[in-house]
Each structure stands twice: as structure tokens, then as C-alpha cells.
Amino acid sequence: MTAREDWQELLREKGYRLTPQRELVLSAVDRLGHATPDEVLSAVREQSSAVNISTVYRTLDLLEELGLVRHTHLTDRAPTYHSTATPQHVHLVCRDCRAVIDADPAEFDTLVARLRKQHGFEPDIGHLTVFGRCADCRPES
Amino acid sequence: MTAREDWQELLREKGYRLTPQRELVLSAVDRLGHATPDEVLSAVREQSSAVNISTVYRTLDLLEELGLVRHTHLTDRAPTYHSTATPQHVHLVCRDCRAVIDADPAEFDTLVARLRKQHGFEPDIGHLTVFGRCADCRPES
DNA sequence: CTGCCTGCAAAATCTTTGCATAATT
């Protein structure tokens, strides 16, 4: 998917305009990896202090609609956004230490096939977050 | 786990008190299947109109701590609580029609084994929600 | 009785919206 390269063109095709805010938000998400709207705002403000939080929200929505970013829920509160330029990955979140491990979607292939067959359900693995306990926090077995 | 049968005893063991509000909230969650705090409040109020929303929040937290209910995120906003008395199941949520399909955790055994081996991660399948597209909403294949 | 619980109201978060102004095309 090359949407990333010509995203500016994609914007215009849909009748949207290219603004500094939109560039800043997208690059902040790229840079941060995983970030809440609030964290994106902070990052953006390091480069341009006058950007408003509501613009960040509106822009994240827009970028998501265009398929340039995605969001998942790594904590109970606050969605976290990440770029679709980085390879798709599943988030494994440790309930204790809050660590986030990125897993290869290929590890979920068997599951995907099964859910498809069993329920006719087409899972969106890119959006998936699995909660649990990481190696460090597991009760020593 | 028979925690469910003697949950009242469990409460006391931990030094908590048995109140009508707590009974009402627990039975509402049992009855509703999946419900947001707000929906739980409505259900509870059908039986006792004076219960307050903050009590519902506090009670759901407590019941979750005791392992009598659990919550997941079926939508972007609002957690939904469900009883642990019903058999564990994974939620498959359709992004289009919002339908919720309950899947058997056994379907995830292979995945669990793999995550354990690959990442030392112990997934909490009971908390899992998989987003995607249900049979009805999939582009006709 | 003692101290946990609850209801109430206010505060705290997080997100969305209306509107006038600024900026893109």
C-alpha cells in the first residue's frame, strides 16, 4: 500500500486541504509509535506551539478515515494512535507493568482462519490488542 | 470456581458489607449479559429507583476486584461489564453492524500456546475483544 | 456502636461543537 507516499494527493482527491497541522500530526504519530491524542499534541507543540487540541482530534479522525493512522485501546482510558506506515502488528499489553509488546500478525493466521471458518467472521487483526501478563510479571512458574 | 455461589461470603471475608445495591448491581449484570455502567443503572433502577450512578461505578469496581464481573471494550466509548458466572467467551464485534458474537475460548488455544512460547506472554482471553466484520457485513465473497 | 457505604453535588477527564477568523486552493 503506497497510500503513505502520496497521502498529500489522497487528501486533495477527497477534497481536503493540506495544512501544516495535518503534516505535523501525521509525522508526530509516525515518530511516536503509539500515542494518545494528548501525547500527539505535546509532540506537535514542540514544533509549533499554537496548535490546538481540538485540531488534533479532528486531524486524527481525518487521518484515520484516510487510512493513514489507526487506533486501538492500550489502556482502559484513552485511545492510542499509530501509523499505518509501520508494519501491522498486534499489541500485547501487560496488565501489571503496562508494557506493550508488538507481535507479528502472522502468529494469528491460524486464529484468523478458524474464526473465518467457524463464524464467518473476518477479524481485523491490525486493530487487535491482547491483554495479559508479560514474562516479567508472570508469577514464576 | 464456585466464587459465584458464595459471593456473599467472599464479600465478608474481604471485609466488605453486603448491601442491597451490591446485590442489585450483580444481578443486573447477570441478567443483562453485556452492559455499560449506565445500562446497569437503568436496570437497577427498575427495582429500586434511588440508586446512584456513583454507587454503580464503585460497585462494578468492587465486583470486578472480587472476580464476579469483568469488563471489556465493545465500543470505543464505554466499557461493558458481564458476569463471570456465564462461561468465558471472547467477543467478536462487527465494526459495521455492531453485532457481538460470543466465541468459545477453546478456539484460541493454539494462539495462547503460541504467544506463551514466543513472547512468554500469558494472554487473558476472557478479556479479549476482536474487532472485524461479521458474515452479514462482509463484502460478498 | 463503629466504621463502611451511599447519595448528592461538585470536580476532573476526555472529547465534541459552534462560531468567527485565518489559511488553502
Add this chain to the structure above:
DNA sequence: AATTATGCAAAGATTTTGCAGGCAG
């Protein structure tokens, strides 16, 4: 010049907290 996008402030929605009185144990 025509419109979309932004900043600002206020409104919404959801959840949490402080407190005084009520109730379980």
C-alpha cells in the same frame, strides 16, 4: 474569491471524589 480548516471557549459525556448522614455487622 470561495470554502475549508483552525483556534478558542463553551458544552457534552463519562467517571471520580469529598463529605455528611445512613446502615450493616
